[in-house]
Amino acid sequence: MKQLLVFLCGCLALATSFAAPAHHDVMMADHPHVQEDSHHHAKFDRCKGIEFDAIAPDEKGNTFFFKGDHLWKGFSGPAELANGTFKELDEYHHLGHVDAAFRMHNKDGDPLKDHDHIFFFLGDKVFSYYNHSLEKGYPLEIQQVFPGIPCHLDAAVECPKGECITDSVLFFKGHEVYSFDIKTKTVKKKLWNHLPNCTSAFRWLEHYYCFHGHNFTRFNPVSGEVEGNYPKDARRYFMRCQDFGHGAEHRKPRCKLDAMSMDDTGKTYAFIESMYIRLDSHRDGSHPFPITRSWKEVSGRVDAVFNHGDRIYIIQGNQIYIYKSATPYTLIEGYPKPLKDELGIEGPVNAAFLCANEHVVHIIKGQKMLDIDLAATPRAAKSEFPLSIADIDAAICDAEGVKVYVGAKYYLYQSPRILAMGKIMPVAHKISPEKFGCEE
Numbered sequence: 280m281k282q283l284l285v286f287l288c289g290c291l292a293l294a295t296s297f298a299a300p301a302h303h304d305v306m307m308a309d310h311p312h313v314q315e316d317s318h319h320h321a322k323f324d325r326c327k328g329i330e331f332d333a334i335a336p337d338e339k340g341n342t343f344f345f346k347g348d349h350l351w352k353g354f355s356g357p358a359e360l361a362n363g364t365f366k367e368l369d370e371y372h373h374l375g376h377v378d379a380a381f382r383m384h385n386k387d388g389d390p391l392k393d394h395d396h397i398f399f400f401l402g403d404k405v406f407s408y409y410n411h412s413l414e415k416g417y418p419l420e421i422q423q424v425f426p427g428i429p430c431h432l433d434a435a436v437e438c439p440k441g442e443c444i445t446d447s448v449l450f451f452k453g454h455e456v457y458s459f460d461i462k463t464k465t466v467k468k469k470l471w472n473h474l475p476n477c478t479s480a481f482r483w484l485e486h487y488y489c490f491h492g493h494n495f496t497r498f499n500p501v502s503g504e505v506e507g508n509y510p511k512d513a514r515r516y517f518m519r520c521q522d523f524g525h526g527a528e529h530r531k532p533r534c535k536l537d538a539m540s541m542d543d544t545g546k547t548y549a550f551i552e553s554m555y556i557r558l559d560s561h562r563d564g565s566h567p568f569p570i571t572r573s574w575k576e577v578s579g580r581v582d583a584v585f586n587h588g589d590r591i592y593i594i595q596g597n598q599i600y601i602y603k604s605a606t607p608y609t610l611i612e613g614y615p616k617p618l619k620d621e622l623g624i625e626g627p628v629n630a631a632f633l634c635a636n637e638h639v640v641h642i643i644k645g646q647k648m649l650d651i652d653l654a655a656t657p658r659a660a661k662s663e664f665p666l667s668i669a670d671i672d673a674a675i676c677d678a679e680g681v682k683v684y685v686g687a688k689y690y691l692y693q694s695p696r697i698l699a700m701g702k703i704m705p706v707a708h709k710i711s712p713e714k715f716g717c718e719e
């Protein structure tokens with residue numbers, strides 16, 4: 280049944296406090312092992328400024344950009360024929376291009392059914408692909424799979440629960456946006472007149488981008504709001520083009536971490552210089568961002584970071600910042616505060632970590648480990664252990680144990696206690712420059 284609840288939009292926008300997050304986009308194309316886009320295929324050169332028909336990642340996190348009967352794989356490289364990868368699209372290629380595409384996020388549904396499938400829209404038909412093979416029974420009429428969604432779409436993008444209210448898909452046609460609830464199959468129609476007409480839409484690392492012409496505009500998936508200085512030229516951010524690079528500004532840092540932390544949903548961050556990198560989002564590839572993109576008020580390098588409950592604690596010199604972990608991160612009122620007032624110790628510190636379901640944070644300061652019970656008031660270092668390991672940059676406690684980072688190496692201890700008591704240095708492991716986006 281078709282339900283167009285235009286009047287609900289206002290309420291929905293209020294129900295979630297999504298402010299458009301970032302202040303800085305960095306060059307997504309600035310990724311290890313990229314090659315320059317060049318003129319391999321005379322028909323389409325994306326450095327000349329292409330208006331894409333559709334953009335969608337596959338189940339492995341490879342992003343596909345579509346234009347006419349061609350596609351590009353990833354943020355760099357030449358155009359190739361789309362039928363080489365998605366064979367059957369060609370047989371129905373009466374339109375000569377795809378209208379829209381998105382990768383389905385439906386973890387709550389039958390996982391074998393359509394989670395991570397790519398859906399393509401051509402005229403009134405929808406195609407579902409997994410592992411680059413067309414699913415049995417497809418193509419189908421759009422109405423059969425997505426009742427209430429019009430034909431001849433402009434763009435589509437997944438919007439998982441947490442970023443949208445429920446697992447949803449946003450469909451774009453002109454200024455009309457149809458928010459499709461995957462579970463209930465209900466549709467809410469919105470009018471986002473302030474947003475350019477999107478010819479493709481793309482979700483990347485929890486941010487939402489509307490592509491129009493060779494530009495893109497980042498928007499909030501719930502309210503449609505645009506915050507910040509848009510549009511921006513896609514060639515500077517989503518592809519690698521001569522004359523559109525950022526040059527030396529984007530040099531890779533040395534492999535020496537400042538801090539690392541993981542929250543209870545598994546989001547893992549490493550901090551190096553003024554940048555951070557998400558280590559758990561392989562589905563979207565790994566890319567560094569300025570720290571201020573997520574934590575607006577924190578400028579410069581950080582010393583230590585840890586998570587406790589739904590908060591992230593960032594220590595910088597003698598100051599501590601505490602943020603609520605909901606997207607986007609919001610600084611709790613009254614912070615930053617002196618470290619002394621919050622934890623009863625003086626900065627600077629080297630590292631901090633907390634193990635799952637514990638409330639004792641272990642702070643590494645010089646060659647000592649200080650244990651502070653976050654459940655106690657006032658807080659103070661209740662015990663102190665001399666460590667046999669020096670020059671610690673960062674530490675994290677995960678399912679494998681306590682990992683202690685020193686320069687480009689890390690050491691694994693089974694528990695905080697073994698780190699405190701152990702006299703024997705464990706085997707050194709090398710950190711992966713690729714994973715951390717750094718250079719040895």
Ligand SMILES: *[C@@H]1O[C@H](CO)[C@@H](O)[C@H](O)[C@H]1NC(C)=O
Nearest residue numbers: 348360361362363364366369
């Ligand atoms: C793909 O399309 C091109 C041009 O339309 C055609 O020459 C080629 O045979 C097609 N390839 C496949 C695998 O269908």
Ligand SMILES: *[C@@H]1O[C@H](CO)[C@@H](O)[C@H](O)[C@H]1NC(C)=O
Nearest residue numbers: 338364408409410411412413
């Ligand atoms: C994916 O497709 C390839 C080639 O078509 C096939 O060899 C492979 O077994 C498939 N993988 C899965 C997990 O279905």
Ligand SMILES: *[C@@H]1O[C@H](CO)[C@@H](O)[C@H](O)[C@H]1NC(C)=O
Nearest residue numbers: 433452453454455475476477
């Ligand atoms: C946007 O789409 C609407 C509806 O299809 C159309 O009327 C309008 O002219 C488009 N605007 C631009 C700038 O293309």
Ligand SMILES: *[C@@H]1O[C@H](CO)[C@@H](O)[C@H](O)[C@H]1NC(C)=O
Nearest residue numbers: 491492493494509510511512
């Ligand atoms: C792209 O955006 C720039 C502003 O960043 C604007 O000046 C330009 O007209 C836009 N071009 C297109 C084709 O939308």
